[in-house]
Amino acid sequence: MSSPISAWSHASQERVQTILDSYPEPRSAIMPLLYIASLEHDRVSPEAMRQVAELTGVTPAQVASVASFYTMFKRDGVGEYLVSVCTSISCFLRGADDVLEVVEDATGARRGETSSDGTFTVEHVECIGSCGGAPAVQVNYELIEGVSTDNGRKLVAWLKDTKPQVVLADEMQQLFGGSRSFDWGGPEPEGAIAPVPAFGPYGSSGEGR
Amino acid sequence: MTDLILTARMTAHPADSHMIDRFVATGGYSALRKALTELTPEEVKDEVKASNMRGRGGAGFPTGVKWGFLAASEPRYLVVNGDESEPGTFNDRQLMERDPHQLVEGIAISSYALGIGHAFVYIRGEYPRSARRVQRAIEEAYAAGYLGDGILGTDFSLDVTVHLGGGAYICGEETALLNSLEGRRGEPRLKPPFPAVEGLYAKPTIVNNVESISNVPWIVNNSGTSYAAIGPERSAGTKMLSISGHINKPGNHEIIMGMTWRDMIYDLGGGIPDDRALKTWIPGGASAPWFVPEEHLDTILSIDDVAANGSMIGAGAVVVMDETTNVVAAAHRIVRFFAHESCGQCTPCREGTRWLEDVLKRILDGRGRPEDIDLLLDISDNISPGLSWPPAMTTICPLGPSAVSPVTSITRWFLPEIEAMIAGGGDSDG
Numbered sequence: 001m002s003s004p005i006s007a008w009s010h011a012s013q014e015r016v017q018t019i020l021d022s023y024p025e026p027r028s029a030i031m032p033l034l035y036i037a038s039l040e041h042d043r044v045s046p047e048a049m050r051q052v053a054e055l056t057g058v059t060p061a062q063v064a065s066v067a068s069f070y071t072m073f074k075r076d077g078v079g080e081y082l083v084s085v086c087t088s089i090s091c092f093l094r095g096a097d098d099v100l101e102v103v104e105d106a107t108g109a110r111r112g113e114t115s116s117d118g119t120f121t122v123e124h125v126e127c128i129g130s131c132g133g134a135p136a137v138q139v140n141y142e143l144i145e146g147v148s149t150d151n152g153r154k155l156v157a158w159l160k161d162t163k164p165q166v167v168l169a170d171e172m173q174q175l176f177g178g179s180r181s182f183d184w185g186g187p188e189p190e191g192a193i194a195p196v197p198a199f200g201p202y203g204s205s206g207e208g209r
Numbered sequence: 210m211t212d213l214i215l216t217a218r219m220t221a222h223p224a225d226s227h228m229i230d231r232f233v234a235t236g237g238y239s240a241l242r243k244a245l246t247e248l249t250p251e252e253v254k255d256e257v258k259a260s261n262m263r264g265r266g267g268a269g270f271p272t273g274v275k276w277g278f279l280a281a282s283e284p285r286y287l288v289v290n291g292d293e294s295e296p297g298t299f300n301d302r303q304l305m306e307r308d309p310h311q312l313v314e315g316i317a318i319s320s321y322a323l324g325i326g327h328a329f330v331y332i333r334g335e336y337p338r339s340a341r342r343v344q345r346a347i348e349e350a351y352a353a354g355y356l357g358d359g360i361l362g363t364d365f366s367l368d369v370t371v372h373l374g375g376g377a378y379i380c381g382e383e384t385a386l387l388n389s390l391e392g393r394r395g396e397p398r399l400k401p402p403f404p405a406v407e408g409l410y411a412k413p414t415i416v417n418n419v420e421s422i423s424n425v426p427w428i429v430n431n432s433g434t435s436y437a438a439i440g441p442e443r444s445a446g447t448k449m450l451s452i453s454g455h456i457n458k459p460g461n462h463e464i465i466m467g468m469t470w471r472d473m474i475y476d477l478g479g480g481i482p483d484d485r486a487l488k489t490w491i492p493g494g495a496s497a498p499w500f501v502p503e504e505h506l507d508t509i510l511s512i513d514d515v516a517a518n519g520s521m522i523g524a525g526a527v528v529v530m531d532e533t534t535n536v537v538a539a540a541h542r543i544v545r546f547f548a549h550e551s552c553g554q555c556t557p558c559r560e561g562t563r564w565l566e567d568v569l570k571r572i573l574d575g576r577g578r579p580e581d582i583d584l585l586l587d588i589s590d591n592i593s594p595g596l597s598w599p600p601a602m603t604t605i606c607p608l609g610p611s612a613v614s615p616v617t618s619i620t621r622w623f624l625p626e627i628e629a630m631i632a633g634g635g636d637s638d639g
Contacts, residue, residue, distance in 0.1 A: 022370045030392035069394040070375025072334045088296040090453035127296035128335045131453035132460040182303045197337040
């Protein structure tokens, strides 16, 4: 029987089996597999959902019902860098709306949109648990706390200029961050290779692809 | 101040408190060894029950009592709730990133006590660093024989799986979390049946918060009665508080409850920037009704005292707002959150939160009508009849009623300000 994911990278194919093995029921693997599939397809495409359905023994419609419930499964695709600006209450009180505006200006993408060259998608997000280091921004879910408007602008310029293959929270915090919710401890070598949370078992810079 | 429980290691060893070598060198996994070699599962459960620890995720139900409800059939599961998403809360994130082995040790001890062979840690998708550190701790623990088959030479075996969320606040509600972990939409289930009887895959399941489980190693090492002796009688132990907003020292603080709010804000929190006046604060996350200085500065910070004053400690998020705050804009921001995060199952929540958001927005935009205040309260009453505390519900879960809290807070404490905004044509900052 041919595998539905024979076109996926070897690393991704190996991860699929590990993930399926770590749950008592295969359906539980839908969310992790959607993350891996979106690395392979650059978004949660209909084809990605069909593959995940086949791997977990459910229908594509059931996978779609899951994918559409959660904001982090991007069915429409996003730019190389997903810039998420928190505008929930604590960040709002600390000036997050101004940070969002400078990020929109610097990227050329309004909230919910992707820049014309495909480099940036900008979104405003609800609380990302960084209230003690407000305002907070994530790039491909890697965090920067204490972001001033000035540094928000510089962050976007830096992403444009250097086009990092791997986005590292420690590096961005050092360059563009301010006060943090707490000492992060560190250093942390793993970072994001795509707009998907950098978590080793689902794929990240630390594991290759 | 007694010695800190949860943050002692990360305070003493900020660079490497998350690494197994540091953990073991500072007494880590000694509680697991003690539990497995000196105590029966029943004895461990008795210690946790004697601690009087109340669940740290927000509801405040005693953890030991919850454990007592676990049905006997097998398999059984432990699910650790690391889906911390309540606006203002970031203390579980610190516990997962700075002392993940403390959590893993708590998981292993709790699973031994409850006769569980497979535990899950559900971590919100926006916390990749938390997930990485917990995953690394799990891998280190397997390699060192603290997880896996035949732990520490006993016949107790345990597997632990980290599961990443997908960006949905509602998955912090335990039955929504279980649906999500099963690979479904994160929609809360009707209770009963409670998870302890029919939880993950309809099997008996205990769902506990990260902070609750992180306390278990200390309780086993020092006894439940020692834990119960810390702090006020019905708010035993320490509590992680997340402080944010207009405050000089934002961050997490591990406290012993029983202080006044005045001490919390002006001593622990360092007061308000530029000595501006305190206007209001949220004592327990976005879902909680607000406190005001005229009424509550000398209220005691304990689970029961805050509840008696019509609000809650919740997961421990304090959001401070100074005199410059536009309270309608702040309330709108919180209501918008709940409208965005409503799962859509229940009409009063799905429709009501959106109505509340729209009406607050039009007041901010200068299109408010005098009758909008009554309209806000009427919509609120449809979501949570009687507008009482704790809230009555017309919904499966408390998300809808949570959206009512900021609305009733501003109409109760800042009515003239809303009326003035409606009369004066709004405020462009919203």
